[in-house]
Amino acid sequence: MNVLRIQNAEKHFGDLQVLRDISLTVDHGEVVSIIGPSGSGKSTLLRCATFLETLDGGEIDYMGEAAVRTEDGKVVYAKDLNAFRRQFGLVFQNFNLFPHYTVLKNLMDAPVTVLKRPKAEVRGECMELLRKMGLEDKADAYPCQLSGGQQQRVSIVRALAMKPQILFFDEPTSALDPELTGEVLKVIKQLAEEKMTMVIVTHEMAFARAVSDRVIFMDGGVIVEQGKPEDVFGDTQQERTRQFLRNYQQ
Amino acid sequence: MDLLTMIAKMSEGLGRTCAIFFLTLLFSLPLGMIVALLRMSKSKVVSGVVRFIISVLRGTPLMLQLLAVTYGPYYLFGISISRNKLIPVVIAFAINYAAYFAEIYRGGIESIPVGQYEAAQVLGFTKAQTFLRIVLPQVVKRILPSVTNEIITLVKDTSIAFTVSYQEMFTIGKQIANSQTSFLPFVVAGVFYFAFNAIVDFVMGKAEKAMDYYK
Ligand SMILES: Nc1ncnc2c1ncn2[C@@H]1O[C@H](COP(=O)(O)OP(=O)(O)OP(=O)(O)O)[C@@H](O)[C@H]1O
Numbered sequence: 001m002n003v004l005r006i007q008n009a010e011k012h013f014g015d016l017q018v019l020r021d022i023s024l025t026v027d028h029g030e031v032v033s034i035i036g037p038s039g040s041g042k043s044t045l046l047r048c049a050t051f052l053e054t055l056d057g058g059e060i061d062y063m064g065e066a067a068v069r070t071e072d073g074k075v076v077y078a079k080d081l082n083a084f085r086r087q088f089g090l091v092f093q094n095f096n097l098f099p100h101y102t103v104l105k106n107l108m109d110a111p112v113t114v115l116k117r118p119k120a121e122v123r124g125e126c127m128e129l130l131r132k133m134g135l136e137d138k139a140d141a142y143p144c145q146l147s148g149g150q151q152q153r154v155s156i157v158r159a160l161a162m163k164p165q166i167l168f169f170d171e172p173t174s175a176l177d178p179e180l181t182g183e184v185l186k187v188i189k190q191l192a193e194e195k196m197t198m199v200i201v202t203h204e205m206a207f208a209r210a211v212s213d214r215v216i217f218m219d220g221g222v223i224v225e226q227g228k229p230e231d232v233f234g235d236t237q238q239e240r241t242r243q244f245l246r247n248y249q250q
Numbered sequence: 251m252d253l254l255t256m257i258a259k260m261s262e263g264l265g266r267t268c269a270i271f272f273l274t275l276l277f278s279l280p281l282g283m284i285v286a287l288l289r290m291s292k293s294k295v296v297s298g299v300v301r302f303i304i305s306v307l308r309g310t311p312l313m314l315q316l317l318a319v320t321y322g323p324y325y326l327f328g329i330s331i332s333r334n335k336l337i338p339v340v341i342a343f344a345i346n347y348a349a350y351f352a353e354i355y356r357g358g359i360e361s362i363p364v365g366q367y368e369a370a371q372v373l374g375f376t377k378a379q380t381f382l383r384i385v386l387p388q389v390v391k392r393i394l395p396s397v398t399n400e401i402i403t404l405v406k407d408t409s410i411a412f413t414v415s416y417q418e419m420f421t422i423g424k425q426i427a428n429s430q431t432s433f434l435p436f437v438v439a440g441v442f443y444f445a446f447n448a449i450v451d452f453v454m455g456k457a458e459k460a461m462d463y464y465k
């Protein structure tokens with residue numbers, strides 16, 4: 001079964017069409033990277049998939065259930081969107097941790113408040129996740145006391161603590177100093193090895209190549225090319241992709 | 251009249267000064283939040299009307315507003331002027347201060363990065379949970395210095411109650427000054443206000459310190 005299925009997604013900002021007839025399915029355990037020039041609609045696609053933006057047309061299913069439908073040209077969102085939000089997590093470029101909460105409270109607040117799960121159980125799981133990330137000694141720290149790389153790892157754990165079926169990343173290392181990107185990429189790689197389903201928007205080409213099962217190249221709001229990383233990077237079919245990758249290598 | 255008698259007489263009004271002060275805060279702090287939320291309403295009509303009301307309240311003297319609340323009902327509807335002047339005083343003060351607090355709250359709420367709302371939304375928090383758990387605590391920290399400024403102004407503004415002869419500390423002082431043709435009561439009043447604000451400063455400083463645990 002597809003974890004995520006997007007069909008014919010359309011999105012405009014005023015007169016600007018940002019997504020044109022985008023269709024995309026992600027299978028369980030699959031790691032998909034999305035690359036493309038600035039303004040090509042990568043973030044918008046993730047924001048539509050996570051309901052931060054509303055589609056103008058198209059359909060979105062999570063785990064075979066319809067979250068968004070288009071009926072007679074009208075986009076209809078499911079009544080209980082929070083049921084769908086439980087299926088995914090989103091890691092932001094600039095972390096968006098809650099600054100007034102400790103690390104542990106950042107992790108526990110949503111599982112306890114939103115999912116209404118028992119505190120002790122959630123705490124145990126969150127501490128375990130922190131240990132896995134080598135952050136257990138930061139449980140009582142505040143986000144402002146952490147480095148950017150640590151903050152981003154905490155925000156990944158915050159998403160994982162909700163036990164999502166799929167994780168979205170929007171340029172998870174773009175806000176980090178170069179020497180800090182490695183620790184975050186390592187964590188994502190580790191998740192990929194554990195068969196976490198992930199969609200990653202990134203400008204880190206070497207990383208995309210190494211970690212993905214599939215690479216998607218977007219430009220001008222359309223998927224120009226997609227395939228196995230070795231094909232997209234090694235045996236590029238489309239001139240636009242070739243151009244983009246050429247600019248990147250310089 | 252010697253200085254000690256003067257101080258004793260004026261102290262009798264301090265209770266009323268405190269009553270204006272605390273009751274104004276009690277009503278205006280929450281009222282200001284309601285006004286702020288209405289001011290940020292998606293409805294252009296609601297936000298426009300509230301915006302106009304706020305600009306009137308901030309653009310006209312509190313003294314005029316106090317006179318209007320105290321004597322307006324009599325001149326307009328023939329309703330007799332209430333004996334207990336504390337009620338109109340607190341109504342006028344609470345409404346006026348709510349307008350100032352509303353603008354402070356609004357600035358604070360609008361200063362919270364949109365990413366905080368988005369993170370909360372993706373995690374499944376409801377709008378109310380997002381506001382109460384994520385936004386409000388951060389707003390409180392950000393606006394505390396501005397709120398402190400307003401509170402200090404309020405301490406001094408309680409003296410405006412003399413315009414409707416409410417027997418608070420300054421009104422009594424002014425009466426003594428008139429009957430004794432002495433400037434001394436004003437000096438005493440100044441010392442009272444200064445001491446009152448020293449306490450406000452101390453308490454609000456503690457509150458700001460208490461929120462210093464994060465940036
Ligand atoms: N809220 C918005 N209102 C208006 N236009 C927007 C909005 N968000 C994005 N856009 C526009 O939509 C287009 C696609 O933006 P998007 O952020 O999806 O690009 P991107 O591929 O993520 O680029 P980058 O690599 O720079 O992050 C851009 O032209 C952008 O200016």
Ligand SMILES: [Mg+2]
Binds near residue numbers: 042043044170171
């Ligand atoms: Mg982007």
